[in-house]
Amino acid sequence: MIANYGYKDGSGEYYISIDTDKCIDCAAERACLKACPQQMFEIITDDYDDEVAWVKKEKTRALAYDCAACKPAGGYTSLPCTTACTPGAIKHSW
C-alpha cells in the first residue's frame, strides 16, 4: 500500500509517502526510526496485521515545518530518512 501522510495548502503540497509493502520485510532494520531527527516515524501494526512504518498522526499537519531543517535550505543534499531507508519506501512530495 502507498500511504500518503500530509496535506496541501495555499503554499504547496507536503506529503510523505510510504510504500508499506517494502516495510513488511524491512531490509534496513527499521533505520527510518533512528535516522529522523524529528522522530516522525513509528512502526505500527496496520489494519491487515502487517508491521509497517507510518508518520505519527500528530506530525502529519506540520510536515512543512518539521522537515524544513532537512531540506536543501537546511544544508542537506539528501534527506536522512530517504537515505537511511535503503529499500526505498519513503518519498517526499516537496
Place this chain on the structure above:
Amino acid sequence: MNAEVAAATAAPEKKEFWRWQENTWYDESKNWKDAKIITCGIDVGSVSSQAVLVCDGELYGYNSMRTGNNSPDSAKNALQGIMDKIGMKLEDINYVVGTGYGRVNVPFAHKAITEIACHARGANYMGGNKVRTILDMGGQDCKAIHCDDKGKVTNFLMNDKCAAGTGRGMEVISDLMQIPIAELGPRSFDVETEPEAVSSICVVFAKSEALGLLKAGYTKNMVIAAYCQAMAERVVSLLERIGVEEGFFITGGIAKNPGVVKRIERLLGIKQIDTKIDSQIAGALGAALFGYTLMQKQAAK
C-alpha cells in the same frame, strides 16, 4: 403561566437548517435469529455515528445519527437505535468492530480498525468488486482511496487539515442561507448561469465570501452553486494527486448531495458507480464485514 414558560412559548423556535435526517433501516424480509454469525460495525465520526448489523456477511440493518458530545454514548445510542427496533440485545452480537475518529472509544468493541480500510471494504460491498477509486467525503475530513477487487487499500490520501470540502462546510452554508441541507444540491442547479466557484479554501473565509456575494446581488441559489463547485474542485484536486481509476465510488454524507457529486463527475469526466445503499454507512458496514471475516478465520482455526 409563569414568566419563564411565557418567555419560552413566545421565543421563536430556532430552526437548525443543517440537520440532516437521522435514519434507521433493516431488512424486513429476513430474521436475524436465523443468522449463524452476527457482526456489528460502529463508525463514530466527527459529525455522524452509524451502527451497522451484518448477518452471515450480508447487510441486515443500520442506524445513522448525529454524534453527540461523548463518543462512547454516541456509539451506544447508535447501536441501541437499531437493536430496539428489531428486539436484539448486545449479547446476540458475536463481534463488534469500531471505526472512525472515535473508534478507540467504543466501549464494547472487540477491535478498532481505521476508517480508511473500513470505507474501502464497505465501498467494495456497496458498489461491487469493480470499485477502484473511493472518495470519502466525511464530516471533517476527506479521503481519496484506491483499492483492489477485494476492497483492500492500495493507496490513500487524507485531508484533515481543513474543513473546506467536507460535510461541516456544507452545514455552515446551509445555516447561513437558511435552507435545509437536503435542498442545497437540487437548488444549486436552479441557476441561469453557473457562477464562479467560491475562491476561498477555508470554511471561515468561504462564509464571509458567501455573505459578500449575497450583498453583491447573487441569489441564494447562485451562492450555493458557487460553494458546491468550490467543494467539487477541492476534492478533485485531492483525487488527482493519487489519480482516478475506472470504478469510481463516493462514500460519506456528501455523496447524498447531487450539487457536489454531479460537479465532481463533470470535472473528472467520469460517472460514479450507483448503489441503493445509504452512502453514509460505508465505514460502519466495512467494519462489520471485517468483523465477519475475523469470525470466519477464528471458526476455521
